[in-house]
Amino acid sequence: MIRYFLLLLLPIFLSASLTFSVNHNKEVALLESFDIEPSFIYDPIMNKMRNKKTSIHKDKHFFKAMDDAYTFIPAIKRILTEHNVPAEFLYLAMAESNFSTRAYSKKRASGLWQFMPKTGKRYGLKIDEYVDERRDLIKSTEAAAKYLTHLHKRFGKWYLAAIAYNCGGGRLSKAIKRAKSDELSILLNPRKKYIPRESRFYIRKIIALAMVGQDEEFLMNSEYEHLLNRANAYSISTIKLPSGESLRRVSKIVGIPLSELKKLNRHLKYDFVPPYSKTYDVYIPYVKLSEFKKKYHPEPIQNIYKIHVVRSGDNLSTIGRRYGVSYRVIMDFNKLKHSRLRLKQKLIIPIDSRKKLKRVNTRHYYMVKKGDTLESISKAYRVSIASLKNQNHLKSSLIRVGDRLKVNE
Known part of the structure; x- marks a missing residue:
């Protein structure tokens, strides 16, 4: 009888074992994309952050942020990949701004990637009376990819590039010199304090967010199953509008609520494109591109x-x-x-x-x-x-x- 009962339970045990193995392999691959040792899976602080995010009753911010950003997540991943930056750095943007293009800090950092004005301009982002391209979800991601590539070239490892993004390259260089090592386990030493406390938590937060974001089993067994497909099904397109064109007019022509159009174009400080350019980039959902091409025609301002x-x-x-x-x-x-x-x-x-x-x-x-x-x-x-x-x-x-x-x- 006991043998028969165990035979019934065997498929369940095998399934659980297989699921654990698949998840474990994914987690190891995730760490490898950041050049982090597999043993970091057991970091207690990172796992505490991760468990908080996967507890639906405690924290829904992660899933709301993912839901709000479903339109442009594929574009961010594509740009990172084109610049040979691991797509998992998507979660660095989440750690920085919670995927909000409107995010603004007391230190004057702004946008998805929280660029300071000086750094933003250094990487080609325009900030003037009409636009703040730190809030441009495409151009700011391209700038962030270039900046991260520069940091990776300087420090040689992706986790170091992420830490330098947070605390600055100069500070990280001094920390590595003091520690006489660039190993993550050494730099995270809470007693030695080689890098700031914020940075010690920052790299853990990025990894924890990425692990939650790729946990398919958890998502499939929650109310957020739609996130698995939604992020792949939607994307945005870039259209070029002439000098001074009105967003309100475009929203009516292609049937996009003005609020949705503004959400995709937070870099515009007004409801119109800059008057100084012959054309300027504006973003619309990909599903509206065909309609825009058919119906749109320039109108004298x-x-x-x-x-x-x-x-x-x-x-x-x-x-x-x-x-x-x-x-x-x-x-x-x-x-x-x-x-x-x-x-x-x-x-x-x-x-x-x-x-x-x-x-x-x-x-x-x-x-x-x-x-x-x-x-x-x-x-x-x-x-x-x-x-x-x-x-x-x-x-x-x-x-x-x-x-x-x-x-x-």
Whole structure:
């Protein structure tokens, strides 16, 4: 009887053993892609992080982030692979920003890969009045791939490139010199503190996230099974739009909600592409590409936006305040070389031509100029910084030229 019972259980034991073996092999391969020894599988701190992520009742952030990013995850993997960076570095972006192109740190790092302005510009990302390409999910990933390639060439191992991405190449070089070794187990020594505590946890977090992300058995037995196929079924396409084209117009032409289009194009600071380029890259879901090619045709910008006829007493600042647009933007759209205006001159104002303008009391609004900070505005108008943030729904103290702020007390 016992023998018969054991024969019934044998397939279950074999299946469990096979599943364990497959998962173990995948985990070893994952570590190898980072040049990490297989024994790191048993690192207690990394496993604690991993178990937290796989506990649905404790933490759903991982799965929500994966779900929100399903559209562009394939594009990130493709770009990394094209630059010979392991695709698993996808999870470095997750560790940095939780896959949010809007992520912004107190140190002024921004975007999926949390580039500082100086580093972003060094790797070809444009940051100006109209765009912040650190938030461009394609261009920032290309820049990150180049940066990681540089770090790998400098340090020779991918886990060192990841650590250097976090704490800086100079600091890691000093740590390796102090430790007289670049072995991960030595650099992670909590007593010696060769690298900062944040960096010791950072590399573990990336590995833990990657292990959860590739755990097919767990995903198949959870409410997140759709993530296995979704990330492969969806992707984005790059389209080139002419100078000043409106995102709102594109969203209507191809039937994409404006909010979805903006989500894919967080690098645009306004709802239009920069007026200074003949064409500029914008992203749409791949499934909409055919429809875009069939239906889209360029339209002169004066047919898209409002036209303002200059009257007596007008100047660029008052016109800008009236429409809620920076005077600099008005100058660029109209290719003005100076701020002097003439009566009955027609100016293109980049707001929806069909939008009715709400008249506001401009005494209670302030247009942000170059050099302004929330502190300087609060002092000038005798309004607390907390009040300014509350009135204007600001989550941080970040403001930009052309922003229109309520300044009521």
